[in-house]
Amino acid sequence: xxxxxxxxxxxxxxxxxxxRNQLERNLxxxxxxxxxxxxxxxxxxxxxxxAPMLRVAVPYGxxxxxxxxxxxxxxRDFDRGYAHMTTRQNVQYNWIPLDKSADVMDQLASVHxxxxxxxxxxxxxxxxxxxxxxxxxxxxxxRPFCEILRQWxxxxxxxxxxxxxxxxxxxxxxxxxxxxxxxxIGLHLLRNAQGDLGFKVLVGGGMGRTPVIASTIxxxxxxxxxxxxxxxxxxxxxxxxxxxxxxxxRIKILVKAEGQRxxxxxxxxxxxxxxxxxAPHTISQQELERVSASFIAPQVAAQAEPSTPFESTPxxxxxxxxxxxxxxxxxxxxxxxxLKRLGQAPGDATADQLDLAADLADAFSAGEIRVxxxxxxxxxxxxxxxxxxxxxxxxxxxxxxxNIRLLSDMIACPGGDFCALANARSIPxxxxxxxxxxxLDELFDLGEIDLxxxxxxxxxxxxxxxxxGILGVDKDxxxxxxxxxxxxxxxxxxxxxxxxxxVGPSFGAIEIPGVIEAVLDVYRSQRSGNETFIATFRRIGMxxxxxxxxxxRLPQPEDAEHVLQHATAYARDAQEA
Numbered sequence: 302x303x304x305x306x307x308x309x310x311x312x313x314x315x316x317x318x319x320x321r322n323q324l325e326r327n328l329x330x331x332x333x334x335x336x337x338x339x340x341x342x343x344x345x346x347x348x349x350x351x352a353p354m355l356r357v358a359v360p361y362g363x364x365x366x367x368x369x370x371x372x373x374x375x376x377r378d379f380d381r382g383y384a385h386m387t388t389r390q391n392v393q394y395n396w397i398p399l400d401k402s403a404d405v406m407d408q409l410a411s412v413h414x415x416x417x418x419x420x421x422x423x424x425x426x427x428x429x430x431x432x433x434x435x436x437x438x439x440x441x442x443x444r445p446f447c448e449i450l451r452q453w454x455x456x457x458x459x460x461x462x463x464x465x466x467x468x469x470x471x472x473x474x475x476x477x478x479x480x481x482x483x484x485x486i487g488l489h490l491l492r493n494a495q496g497d498l499g500f501k502v503l504v505g506g507g508m509g510r511t512p513v514i515a516s517t518i519x520x521x522x523x524x525x526x527x528x529x530x531x532x533x534x535x536x537x538x539x540x541x542x543x544x545x546x547x548x549x550x551r552i553k554i555l556v557k558a559e560g561q562r563x564x565x566x567x568x569x570x571x572x573x574x575x576x577x578x579x580a581p582h583t584i585s586q587q588e589l590e591r592v593s594a595s596f597i598a599p600q601v602a603a604q605a606e607p608s609t610p611f612e613s614t615p616x617x618x619x620x621x622x623x624x625x626x627x628x629x630x631x632x633x634x635x636x637x638x639x640l641k642r643l644g645q646a647p648g649d650a651t652a653d654q655l656d657l658a659a660d661l662a663d664a665f666s667a668g669e670i671r672v673x674x675x676x677x678x679x680x681x682x683x684x685x686x687x688x689x690x691x692x693x694x695x696x697x698x699x700x701x702x703x704n705i706r707l708l709s710d711m712i713a714c715p716g717g718d719f720c721a722l723a724n725a726r727s728i729p730x731x732x733x734x735x736x737x738x739x740x741l742d743e744l745f746d747l748g749e750i751d752l753x754x755x756x757x758x759x760x761x762x763x764x765x766x767x768x769x770g771i772l773g774v775d776k777d778x779x780x781x782x783x784x785x786x787x788x789x790x791x792x793x794x795x796x797x798x799x800x801x802x803x804v805g806p807s808f809g810a811i812e813i814p815g816v817i818e819a820v821l822d823v824y825r826s827q828r829s830g831n832e833t834f835i836a837t838f839r840r841i842g843m844x845x846x847x848x849x850x851x852x853x854r855l856p857q858p859e860d861a862e863h864v865l866q867h868a869t870a871y872a873r874d875a876q877e878a
């Protein structure tokens with residue numbers, strides 16, 4: 302993983318010291334809350350429904366075991382004992398008192414971490430594929446480019462106050478596991494007919510109130526020009542993006558409204574950067590090699606064949622199938638640690654679980670672990686011969702549930718239990734569905750299904766891209782939920798990226814498990830052979846699913862009881878806080 306320079310380390314530590322000074326002045330009354338607000342937001346500190354929330358940056362998802370242990374220590378010493386993994390490969394805390402926030406920043410800085418630009422109208426954390434640098438379908442490692450973009454964009458004075466937040470995702474693989482089409486800028490590394498390396502550039506993707514799939518504005522851009530070109534894109538957005546209406550301020554609205562005119566203006570700006578400015582951000586081969594050399598692959602002694610446990614079991618076979626991915630080094634594997642379990646919100650990890658994950662990283666993955674787009678953790682350097690031992694250790698630690706890419710491996714935002722923007726709670730809905738679908742035999746029979754849940758239209762749970770999406774809405778002060786079908790993030794599993802279609806009027810919370818069950822019953826009855834849910838949906842269309850979903854409006858009493866129990870428990874926790 303990336304080895305930070307002395308400059309990086311000094312910068313993060315000085316930033317933490319600067320924040321402490323700002324906080325002390327605010328607490329002493331010498332810096333008003335209004336003046337302090339943009340300063341704390343620049344460091345990832347929000348004020349949410351019940352308490353401050355901290356968002357910690359995890360560039361392109363990579364963490365060392367030492368960093369994971371500090372994240373666990375923060376959860377234990379300053380929060381309520383857990384942290385939350387997000388779809389943008391960040392880590393969030395929901396209960397840290399603001400007067401302790403500088404102490405937390407010092408803890409993060411001790412392991413080269415921070416919350417810089419995880420908030421605000423700026424270029425946010427650069428994300429990538431969790432298999433970056435190790436994927437068998439990789440054309441080129443995207444991580445050096447992610448790091449170069451991170452260094453260029455951090456505290457960029459021209460782009461500190463954009464019309465709205467700005468998100469970039471980069472992939473170097475044929476299979477887009479980074480959901481690039483749903484980002485403000487999506488970058489695909491590829492080679493042209495001559496074998497030259499470059500990028501396909503997509504612009505204008507996003508979810509929220511208006512889901513839009515990004516448009517390709519450059520089919521091939523030489524790799525060394527990527528910063529110059531992104532600067533052109535962001536300049537045009539900064540110049541023409543709407544600032545009068547925050548709901549229409551994202552670049553997707555500008556791209557959709559202007560079409561070819563937007564692309565033409567970007568190209569004109571880019572040509573000016575090349576000819577007038579002298580292409581100041583052209584990446585030299587020497588610079589690429591310098592940054593690439595900072596990603597040091599561990600020296601792992603391993604054999605190509607996986608070990609067999611003393612008693613091979615169906616559970617172990619399923620775990621190998623669902624949680625273990627091939628590696629570009631045939632002697633290694635990438636192993637996903639599931640954070641989707643009964644009694645715990647999707648993406649949450651307790652302090653003890655973080656410590657256990659760090660232990661597994663040290664024992665089996667050269668001390669490295671990654672946060673995935675699907676809110677799990679991944680060990681990227683596992684010797685194949687140690688898979689059985691890892692399985693035993695992960696099972697004891699509670700990470701070995703073989704549900705990756707299955708229905709219970711759902712994405713969910715924190716929702717109304719924590720977020721001040723949410724219209725409805727996500728966690729009780731996720732809990733009710735998880736409780737209903739505990740049988741691994743049934744999950745395997747259903748096959749690979751993306752279920753995404755958002756508590757509001759801001760779409761932090763990516764409901765638009767779910768094969769099944771659930772969106773919390775507010776009706777007269779009460780919580781209701783829209784269900785959509787047929788969404789896709791653009792991966793090979795899902796096919797071309799697209800937004801799901803709503804099946805009809807909203808449902809009450811107690812109806813949702815029954816609605817999901819009715820939709821899946823249609824799939825079971827209509828699928829052909831081993832056809833996946835999304836393939837069946839695209840073949841037969843919406844009508845049969847819509848009819849079944851709307852026919853399931855009478856709640857099952859046991860489902861009602863489960864949902865209300867979870868909702869009551871979370872409400873009680875919030876009140877006690």
